[in-house]
Amino acid sequence: MNKNIKEELSKELKDIGARVREIREAKGYSMSKLAAMSGYQLKSVSNYELGERKVSVEYLKFLRDKFNANLEYIFTGNGKMFIDKAGEEKKEILSLLMEKYRVEDKEVEAVLKTYINSESAREFINQFIKAKNKDKRAFEYIMNIVAGMRVLFD
Structure with missing residues (x-):
C-alpha cells in the first residue's frame, strides 16, 4: 500500500477514535464502564479510541442507539456530536400538522413571534x-x- 495512503488512513482512524472518545467523555463514562455496557473488551474500546483499530459497525450502532451519537460527526467531525431525537420528532410532527391543516411557515412564525414577545x-x-x-x-x-x-x- 502506498505510504501516503497508509498515513492518511492512519490519521483518519485516529480522528474517528478521538471523536468516539469525545462522545464517551461528554456522557461522563469511563472507558471500562462503556466497555461493560457495550459488551466489548476494554482493549477493543481502547484501540478504537486510540485509532489503533477500525471501529466496528456494531459499536457505532451502540453509540448511536445508547447516546444518540451522530454518525456523521463521528466519521467527518461535521454536525453536532449528538442528535436531538426529541427535536427531530417535534419537527416531524409539526411538519405533518402543517401539511394536514395547510398551515404555512409564515403562520407558524407569526404564532411563535407572538408567543415569544x-x-x-x-x-x-x-x-x-x-x-x-x-x-x-x-x-x-x-x-x-x-x-x-x-x-x-x-
Whole structure:
C-alpha cells in the first residue's frame, strides 16, 4: 500500500477514535464502564479510541442507539456530536400538522413571534393547553370564543 495512503488512513482512524472518545467523555463514562455496557473488551474500546483499530459497525450502532451519537460527526467531525431525537420528532410532527391543516411557515412564525414577545399570549396558550388536557368543557368554550373571533378577521 502506498505510504501516503497508509498515513492518511492512519490519521483518519485516529480522528474517528478521538471523536468516539469525545462522545464517551461528554456522557461522563469511563472507558471500562462503556466497555461493560457495550459488551466489548476494554482493549477493543481502547484501540478504537486510540485509532489503533477500525471501529466496528456494531459499536457505532451502540453509540448511536445508547447516546444518540451522530454518525456523521463521528466519521467527518461535521454536525453536532449528538442528535436531538426529541427535536427531530417535534419537527416531524409539526411538519405533518402543517401539511394536514395547510398551515404555512409564515403562520407558524407569526404564532411563535407572538408567543415569544407577549406575556399575555404565552399565558393564553398555556391556559389553552391546560384546559385541553384537563377540562374538556373549558377547552370547547375557548374554542367557541376563538371561532367567534374569526368572524372579526375574515
